[in-house]
Amino acid sequence: MTADCLRPGTAGDRVDGELPPQVAEPDSPQAFADALKQASAGRMSTVIRGGGTKLTWGRPPAAVDLVVSTSRLNRLIAHRHGDLTVTVQAGMTLRELNVALSGERQWLPIDSAFDEATIGGIVATNDSGPSRHRNGTPRDLVIGITLALTDGRLVKAGGTVVKNVAGYDLGKLVSGSHGTLAGIVDVTFKLVPIPQSSATLVAIYDDAAAIARDVAALDASQIEAAAFDIRADRERTYQLYLRIATSPAARDAQIAAARTLVSGDATVLTDVAERAAWAAQLETMLHGDATVRFSWLPSRLPQVLALLEELRRAGNVGVTFTGRVLGAGVARLTGETTALAAAVGRLRSSADIGNVVLLRGSQDLKERVEVWGPERTSDRVVRAVKNRLDPAGILNAGRGPI
Amino acid sequence: MAQCTIAVVTDQFVQRLRSICGDAAVLREPVQLLTYECDALPHLREKPAVVVLPASTSEVQQVVQLCSADGVPFVARGHGTGLSGGALPVPGGVVISLARLNRVLDIDIPNKRVTVEPGVTNLEITRQVAPFGYYYAPDPSSQQVCSIGGNVAENSGGAHCLKYGFTVHHVLEAEAVMPDGEIVRIGSSLPDAPGPDLLGVLIGSEGTLAIVTKVVVRILRRPETVQTLLAAYNSTSDAGAAVSEIIGAGIVPAAVEMMDALAIRAAEAAVHPNFPPADTVLIVELDGPAAEVRELFATVEAICRRTGSTVVEVAQNDEQRMRIWRGRKAAFAAMGRVSPNYYVQDGVVPRTKLPEVLGRIRALSERSGLGIGNVFHAGDGNLHPLICYDERIPGQSALAEEVAGEILQYCVEAGGSITGEHGVGADKKDYMPRMFSADDLDVMQQLRDAVDPQRLCNPGKVLPTPRLCGEVPGPYREHPVEKAGLAERF
Numbered sequence: 001m002t003a004d005c006l007r008p009g010t011a012g013d014r015v016d017g018e019l020p021p022q023v024a025e026p027d028s029p030q031a032f033a034d035a036l037k038q039a040s041a042g043r044m045s046t047v048i049r050g051g052g053t054k055l056t057w058g059r060p061p062a063a064v065d066l067v068v069s070t071s072r073l074n075r076l077i078a079h080r081h082g083d084l085t086v087t088v089q090a091g092m093t094l095r096e097l098n099v100a101l102s103g104e105r106q107w108l109p110i111d112s113a114f115d116e117a118t119i120g121g122i123v124a125t126n127d128s129g130p131s132r133h134r135n136g137t138p139r140d141l142v143i144g145i146t147l148a149l150t151d152g153r154l155v156k157a158g159g160t161v162v163k164n165v166a167g168y169d170l171g172k173l174v175s176g177s178h179g180t181l182a183g184i185v186d187v188t189f190k191l192v193p194i195p196q197s198s199a200t201l202v203a204i205y206d207d208a209a210a211i212a213r214d215v216a217a218l219d220a221s222q223i224e225a226a227a228f229d230i231r232a233d234r235e236r237t238y239q240l241y242l243r244i245a246t247s248p249a250a251r252d253a254q255i256a257a258a259r260t261l262v263s264g265d266a267t268v269l270t271d272v273a274e275r276a277a278w279a280a281q282l283e284t285m286l287h288g289d290a291t292v293r294f295s296w297l298p299s300r301l302p303q304v305l306a307l308l309e310e311l312r313r314a315g316n317v318g319v320t321f322t323g324r325v326l327g328a329g330v331a332r333l334t335g336e337t338t339a340l341a342a343a344v345g346r347l348r349s350s351a352d353i354g355n356v357v358l359l360r361g362s363q364d365l366k367e368r369v370e371v372w373g374p375e376r377t378s379d380r381v382v383r384a385v386k387n388r389l390d391p392a393g394i395l396n397a398g399r400g401p402i
Numbered sequence: 403m404a405q406c407t408i409a410v411v412t413d414q415f416v417q418r419l420r421s422i423c424g425d426a427a428v429l430r431e432p433v434q435l436l437t438y439e440c441d442a443l444p445h446l447r448e449k450p451a452v453v454v455l456p457a458s459t460s461e462v463q464q465v466v467q468l469c470s471a472d473g474v475p476f477v478a479r480g481h482g483t484g485l486s487g488g489a490l491p492v493p494g495g496v497v498i499s500l501a502r503l504n505r506v507l508d509i510d511i512p513n514k515r516v517t518v519e520p521g522v523t524n525l526e527i528t529r530q531v532a533p534f535g536y537y538y539a540p541d542p543s544s545q546q547v548c549s550i551g552g553n554v555a556e557n558s559g560g561a562h563c564l565k566y567g568f569t570v571h572h573v574l575e576a577e578a579v580m581p582d583g584e585i586v587r588i589g590s591s592l593p594d595a596p597g598p599d600l601l602g603v604l605i606g607s608e609g610t611l612a613i614v615t616k617v618v619v620r621i622l623r624r625p626e627t628v629q630t631l632l633a634a635y636n637s638t639s640d641a642g643a644a645v646s647e648i649i650g651a652g653i654v655p656a657a658v659e660m661m662d663a664l665a666i667r668a669a670e671a672a673v674h675p676n677f678p679p680a681d682t683v684l685i686v687e688l689d690g691p692a693a694e695v696r697e698l699f700a701t702v703e704a705i706c707r708r709t710g711s712t713v714v715e716v717a718q719n720d721e722q723r724m725r726i727w728r729g730r731k732a733a734f735a736a737m738g739r740v741s742p743n744y745y746v747q748d749g750v751v752p753r754t755k756l757p758e759v760l761g762r763i764r765a766l767s768e769r770s771g772l773g774i775g776n777v778f779h780a781g782d783g784n785l786h787p788l789i790c791y792d793e794r795i796p797g798q799s800a801l802a803e804e805v806a807g808e809i810l811q812y813c814v815e816a817g818g819s820i821t822g823e824h825g826v827g828a829d830k831k832d833y834m835p836r837m838f839s840a841d842d843l844d845v846m847q848q849l850r851d852a853v854d855p856q857r858l859c860n861p862g863k864v865l866p867t868p869r870l871c872g873e874v875p876g877p878y879r880e881h882p883v884e885k886a887g888l889a890e891r892f
Contacts, residue, residue, distance in 0.1 A: 082646060082754040083783075105652060126599070139599050140571055147845075155845045159837070161750045163568075163782040164819035165557050165606050166826055166837055167864065168846045172570070172602025181598060193652030216512065222626035224690055250694035257691075295592040299512040327513075328593035354592040372596045377586040382598050384852040389845075401597035 005031055013067055015047050016056050016399075017363065020064040027072045029146065029154050029185045035068050036183055037152030040392045047396055048179040050118030051093060054125055057359045058178060058399035059371045068183065070120050076100050077186060078160075085143065085160055087188040090120025106191045109135035111278075113285035120184040126176040129282050130227035130243070133324055135192060139175035144188030147174065150390050154185060162190045173385070180400035181389045195226065195245035199255050200274045203240045203264035208305040210263055211238040215301060215325050217261045218242060223254050229281050230301070230329075232308055233320040240264065241277060284322040288332035290340050290361035294353050295328045303352040304329075310346075317343045330359075341368040348373065372401045411451035411494060415472055419454050419496075422464045427502070429453040438497045441484040442544075445799075446828055450477070450491035457502045459577065459585060459615040466613065467583030469496055475858045478613045480520060480549030485746060486827030488555060488608045492861055500551050503615060506530055515574065515591060517618045520551025524558075527619060536621040539566040542823070543731050554614050557606030559823045561657045561730070562687075564781035566622070568823075570605040577616035578604065581854035591618045603849070608825050609860040611853045625689035628656070629699045630723045633711040634680030638662060638776075639757045641684045644709040645780045646754065648686065651705070653698050658781035659685040662760075664740065665733045665775040665788065672736035675729025678713040684780070685726055733777040734788065741773060741790030743799070747806045748824035749813035753783040762812045763787055770805050772798070784822035785813070811836065826864045834866055 005027060009020040026032040039046045044065035049055065070091035077087040081104035088097055094117050098107050111129030112122055121127070123145075128137040135141065144158035147170060157170035174181055205211040215230065218240075226245035232238050240262070244254045255268055269277055285291055296304045304323075308331065311317050316339045323329025331347075333340050340361065347356045358371045382402050386393075419428045429435060430452050439447040456462045469476045475495040482489055491497050504521035511534045516527055524545040527538040541560035542548055548558070554576065559568045566572075575589040589601030604611055635641040638660070645658055661669065663681050670677060677683055686702050688695045706714050717723040737744040751759045760776065763785075767774040773790040787809050791802035810820045810833055820826070820833045834843060847865055851857070861867075 080752060080754070082650070083752040084649065085752070126594075136567075136571060139602055140567065149845065153841045153845070155842045156838070157842065157846070159817070159819050161752055161783055161818050161822075163559060163563065163750050163779070163784045163822040165823060166819050166821050166830075167834065167842070168849055169570075169603055169606055170845070170849075172599040173849070175599040175602065176596065177598040192654065196652065220512075220623070222623060222691060224625075224694075246691075246694050247697050249697055250691060253693035254691055293594060295590075295594050297510075297513045297515075297592065299510075324593075326593060355590055355594050355596060357594075357596050376595070376597070377584075378588045378600050379597070380584075381580065381586060381588075381853055382600055385598070385600075385849055388848045388852040 005035065009067065015064045015067065016058070016060055018061045018064045020047070020067045022065070023067045023069060025069045025072050029073065029148065032068065032070070032073060032183055032185055033148035033152045033154050036148050036150045039066050039068070039394050040150040040390070043392050044394055045397045046394045047399070048120070048183050050091060050121030051114065051116035053114035053117045054121060054127070057125065058396065060363050060366050061399050070118060073185065079104065080160070081106060084191045085162065085188060086191055087144070087160060087186055088119050089186045090184045091118050093118050094122055101191060102194065105194045107194050108141065108189050109192050110138055110141065111282060113282040119187055123175055123184055123187055124177055124179050130229050130278055130324060132328070133225055133227045133326060139172055141189045142171035142175065142187055143190050145171035145174065146185040148183035148185050150182070150392065150394065158188065160188050176401070178400040179396040180402050181386060181395065197248045197251050198226065198243060198245040198270070198274065199251050200269045200277060201242045201255055201258050201262065201266055202269055202277060203262045203266040205238040205240070205264040206236050208238060208302055208309070211240055212302040212305065214262050214264060215240060216298070218258060219298065219325055221257070221261060223258050227278065228325045229322060230325060231281065231322050232305060235309070235312060238305065241281065243278070281322045284320050284330050284332045288318070288320070288334050290333040290365060291359040292331045292333060292344060292347065292356060293329070293359050294331070294347055294356040296353050298325060298327050300352040301325070303350070307347070307350055307352070311343050315339050315343050315346070337362060337364045337368065340365050344369045411474055411496065415468070415474065416452055418468055419452065419465060422468070423454055423456050423461050427455040427457065438479065438491060438499070441479070441482045441487060441489040443485050443487045443827070443829055446487040446490050448491045448493045450497040451494045453497040453499060455499045455502050459579065462498065462503070462579045462613055462615050463583050463585055465496070465498055466579050466581065469858055470582050470856060473856065473858065475861050477860050478551070478555070478609045480552030480555070481523070481547050483544040483548040484552060484556060484827065485748065485824040486821065486829040488825050488827035488860070488863055490828045490863070498613060500549065500613070507616065511536065514621050515618055516621055517616060518550055519616060520549055520554070520614050522550050524548050524550060524553055527621070531621050535624050537624050538619060539572055539622050540569050543734065550617050550619070551614050554605050554617060555607065555609040556823070556825045561659060561779060564658060564779065565654050565656045570602055572619050573601065573605055573617055574620055575618040576601060576604060576614045578612035578614050580612050581856065581859040608827060608864050610850060610864055611859065627692040627695040628687060628689040628723065629695050630685065630687040630717040630726055631699075631703060631706065632677065632715045632726050633684045633686070633706040634678040634713040635682040635684060635711055636680070638682045638760050640710045641682045642757045642780070644684060644706050644711070647705045647709060648702055649753070649781070651701055653688070653702065655686050655702070655781060656689040657685065657687040658779070659730050660776070660778055660780040661730065661733060662776040664773055665777045668736035668740045668775060669729040669733045671739035673728050673732040675725050677729055678715065680712065684711070685730055730777070733775075734786070737775060737788045737790065742792045742794065743790070743802070745789040745791065745802045745806050747785070747787045747789065747809050748821050749785050749810050749818060750822040751783045751785065751813050751816040751818035753781070755816040755818070756780065756783060759785070759812050759816050763809055766805060766808055770801060772802060772805055774805070779822070782822070783818065785809070807833070828863055831864055831866050
């Protein structure tokens with residue numbers, strides 16, 4: 001690590017409360033790998049940071065010796081618009097990237113609740129929003145990657161073409177790894193065209209069974225939604241959001257078709273109002289005393305909504321819930337630590353819900369609740385991979401999912 | 403360091419296989435083993451010591467445990483339709499055929515999930531869910547016979563992957579027997595399993611990391627409308643210009659396929675799709691909600707005419723649509739009608755580089771004197787040059803192989819890949835250093851060693867094989883055994 005890349009940590013560099021003594025800001029991919037190599041040699045507990053928007057996710061750190069920031073690795077390397085692909089350095093924010101891509105009427109179809117979220121952080125956490133309904137999560141869009149290893153090497157996998165089965169897909173491996181395996185240097189994605197037009201049908205219900213029925217009917221229909229969400233933020237108030245994004249005539253035809261399948265009170269949003277509605281869906285990730293992510297089988301939606309009602313009524317917990325109808329959602333919880341811990345426990349004990357992760361919460365809460373959930377049978381395999389890639393165990397030590 | 407594996411299948415070993423799977427499920431007779439010597443890449447052949455056909459996850463586990471304990475390498479095999487020698491046996495090793503694990507275990511229409519065993523064919527999933535209006539999206543040309551286990555191993559795509567993605571986008575969870583015999587569940591039938599995406603690594607690992615014994619796939623609603631057109635062109639570059647314009651207009655077709663004159667002639671001879679006379683035909687298919695398809699299809703048709711198409715035929719019904727696809731899907735096998743032998747290559751270039759690379763392939767064909775037909779997925783730049791040769795003419799087989807290798811070089815130089823869907827397998831592992839550095843390959847080997855430290859699970863595939871055990875792939879480095887003067891290269 002050259003001296004000009006290193007500085008002392010300041011209050012703004014805290015990782016979930018812990019102040020790192022040093023922050024490295026490498027200005028080249030090789031400097032990034034060098035920083036990891038030195039950290040590994042010195043057995044320094046290291047956190048890789050992009051925009052720093054999710055540093056409170058994961059288990060509380062025992063100690064953080066070093067933060068490696070990707071802030072200076074923030075270039076757009078190549079936008080091959082004719083091929084619908086882009087290669088971008090990890091430190092560029094999603095927002096900046098999508099502004100740059102919009103000149104060719106293309107975008108990277110990922111939405112994040114966090115304005116400052118970087119490409120590296122989004123891939124490392126497999127962060128996603130409502131657009132996953134049509135386009136999947138970041139792991140579905142990554143076609144190539146460059147990684148910085150803890151032994152100081154830079155390696156790549158995949159490539160710049162959308163179809164490619166040569167070699168192991170290391171881009172998938174680091175998706176969801178939360179910075180525990182390697183540093184992400186740059187990523188190549190496939191892109192999609194920005195739709196010509198868009199509209200969102202919103203329907204409001206006071207009956208969980210009714211919204212679940214309509215969701216199932218729409219989901220089984222031949223309407224092709226760009227995004228399809230639900231929301232439950234107050235007692236017995238449920239909302240459905242169905243976004244159609246295509247040519248204007250096709251949009252109108254599909255919105256009309258959707259209306260016939262909806263029993264709740266329906267309105268159609270466009271432009272500013274439409275954007276605001278979807279921004280609110282993402283915002284559940286922010287604020288509150290705790291953020292819990294979980295998933296379910298689509299047919300269990302009535303049970304999921306009933307359970308959230310139960311938490312509200314019996315548990316002294318405030319619940320704002322937003323979810324994708326494909327079965328993935330986030331609950332923003334407010335309340336006392338004991339009540340929150342009980343709520344997470346209740347979610348975990350439900351047969352209708354799985355993959356419950358406490359993304360964010362107080363130190364106290366994280367000590368009472370296993371953040372990542374129970375051990376999975378494949379964890380042993382993942383740990384064996386981690387031992388090879390990070391033999392000193394420095395990367396996001398003790399905080400990440402492995 | 404990885405342990406050296408020298409396979410020794412003893413009679414006692416075979417006896418134990420029999421006690422696990424039953425006598426009838428263990429094949430040892432040379433004539434029985436013949437079928438298993440190769441997959442659909444018949445020029446690579448090896449004799450396995452024994453073939454075993456387990457009938458359950460537990461039997462697969464016991465077989466793998468036995469191999470692991472005795473240090474015997476094993477190769478999993480689906481229905482043997484692979485085109486890169488991924489199921490090529492290890493000489494003296496075990497082939498584990500998953501053909502008897504062929505049950506559809508669960509069909510869950512409300513949740514759009516189907517759970518199958520690996521020996522179920524790709525098309526069988528669609529057959530099972532079609533009555534409910536659903537289908538399984540990945541559609542490799544071999545879909546009538548290829549197995550889902552093989553699809554998982556190869557991350558199979560198909561003509562429609564431009565819009566719908568590959569196997570990796572459609573598999574939610576797998577049960578797998580790891581190389582040490584442990585059974586694990588990888589991924590989750592629910593979204594957002596925490597942690598690194600091991601499932602995404604497993605899919606496309608060509609049977610080198612585990613043997614999959616159950617697969618949960620997602621199924622899709624059949625689109626409301628499908629519209630297909632065939633446009634004839636006087637040149638490949640005009641057809642290429644049409645593809646660029648279609649993509650540039652923000653349209654993502656379900657499929658965009660191209661065939662050149664030689665491929666058209668072969669298809670005509672074999673299945674008589676009655677294509678118009680042309681240098682190049684372009685097939686474009688759109689699917690989705692009726693209103694959307696109607697509107698976009700009109701745009702596509704206009705683009706085809708504007709870019710110089712001499713004939714645009716729009717399929718008016720399913721029968722006409724199937725006829726177009728019959729011509730396309732038969733193109734590989736049809737080459738047999740115009741050439742005694744042919745070699746199917748699989749490479750990828752960025753779509754915008756197609757005209758340039760096709761030009762180089764044409765020049766190569768003229769230079770080498772070998773006819774090269776081109777059938778390709780134009781939407782995603784996946785080329786399938788069909789190199790015609792006659793093995794009776796001395797030297798032509800070797801020349802064909804050389805030409806095939808040269809084409810891969812063009813793909814790499816254009817920023818593409820040495821394989822888009824057929825896999826690396828045994829066939830292309832030596833091309834891997836053209837795409838990846840020694841360090842890139844080394845980290846892949848490390849990943850493999852983490853999962854399979856004994857190097858028993860489909861060894862000799864995907865990564866360039868170290869010639870001496872313990873040697874890392876990549877450029878020549880002196881092996882410790884050589885350094886010590888204990889061995890030399892041959």
